[in-house]
Amino acid sequence: MTPRAKTIQIFLPAGDPRGIRIAEITTRIVQVIEVPxxxxxxxxxxxxxxQVALYFLVGETEDGSDDTVYVGQTGDLRARLGAxxxxxxxxxxxxVLISRTNSLTQTHALFLEWYCLQAIRAAGRFRDENGNKGSRPFTPAPLEADCLEIFETGQALIATLGFPLFDAVAGPAAIAAAPEMFxxxxxxxDGRGYYTADGFVVLxxxxxPLENTASQGGVQAERLRAPLIASGLLKxxxxxxxxxxxxxxxxxxxxxxVLLGRSANGxxxxxxxxxxxxxSLKREKVTA
Known part of the structure; x- marks a missing residue:
């Protein structure tokens, strides 16, 4: 399904674009608040x-090799985030995902916590820190329908704020936007991949080669490879x-x-x- 056009408003309470930001689709009641x-x-x-809220704690390793997230929900946001x-x-x-009308219930939040965690794991872009798969909570059909609409809105807002938690790195949208295989x-x-709006995806x-070249470039490549091997991404x-x-x-x-085990001009x-x-296909075309 082709995504529909949306108008998203981002409010800066303190006027600082790197501070607290509140995002909303102007015709819907869901807000996502980004808090440093x-x-x-x-x-x-x-x-x-x-308010009752669904929340995501996001971070990355010092070398930028691994994006991580923790998904939670609570009726006592102050106590939970403080902890x-x-x-x-x-x-x-x-x-932090909340309702502008304060209409999010604990039932909504429990289902959304479970649903978002499954979606994050299916996308595989962020590693979750939750440590368990959890089980699908019982949710009456009308509330589940509400939750799926809330998820759709939250997904768009969170990605707009710069955190594509639910988007697979080589999903249909990325491949459609980058039709050439490299x-x-x-x-x-023997590497294959796509050049996308987010960077380069290796499939x-x-x-x-297992061995790095015996050069300064090989040392740099080894430094890049080490955390990927430790995380199980490279085997x-x-x-x-x-x-x-x-x-x-x-x-x-x-x-x-990382693929070649040496410094390389990708x-x-x-x-x-x-x-x-x-x-020749991307940079020279732009220059021309």
Whole structure:
């Protein structure tokens, strides 16, 4: 289904675009409030923090290799976020979903917590910190219908704020926007991927040499590969490293370097089947 056009309003309570931001679709009652961890006290003083809410704690590792999220729901947002602020280290920002009419109930929140967690795991873009699969809560059909509409709105708002929790890195939308498949087939590597609006996606089962080159470039590649191996994204397969799932890199060069085990210019290394480079198709076209 083709997405419909939407008007999204983002309000800055303190006038700071990097501070607390409140996003809403102007014709709907759902709001998502983005709260930097450093401003948690200011948010907990706002009246919105007294509502039943669904929330997401999001963060990334120091090297940027792994985006993480924790999904929760509560009827006592001030106590719950205060506890998370004291006890959980990994997150930098909280995304809080509430109703402008204060009509979100605990039943809504329980179903949405479960549903969002399944959607995040299916997308595979963020690693969740929840630690269990959970079970589907009983939800009357009318409330479940409400929840699915709330989810649709929340998904759009959260992605607009810069957190595509529910969007697969190589999902239909990304592939439709990037129809060319690119290949990297040098030095024992056999990689496939797409260039998307978010970066370069290397597809599952792409593989490269296990050993890094004996150079400064190899040392840099080893540094990039190490956290991906530790997380299970890269698996040793004989004399190769193999991708166990689709993975989004912020740059084509980062993707090529991890695949090849050396410093690499991804704009040149990634090519179509007829040997056109990513550089010639994307950057040179823009320059021309």
């Amino acid at each position: 961890r450093s401003l948690m006290a200011e948010f907990l003083a706002m009246p919105e923090s007294t 998370h602020n004291k006890e959980k280290d990994f997150w930098q920002r909280a995304l 290949y990297c087939q040098r030095r024992g590597a 599952k089962d792409s593989c490269g 040793v397969d004989g004399k190769q490293l193999r991708f166990t799932r689709d993975h989004l890199f912020r740059t084509p060069s980062g993707a090529a370097s 704009w040149i290394e990634w090519m179509t089947k007829d040997r056109q480079t990513l550089e």
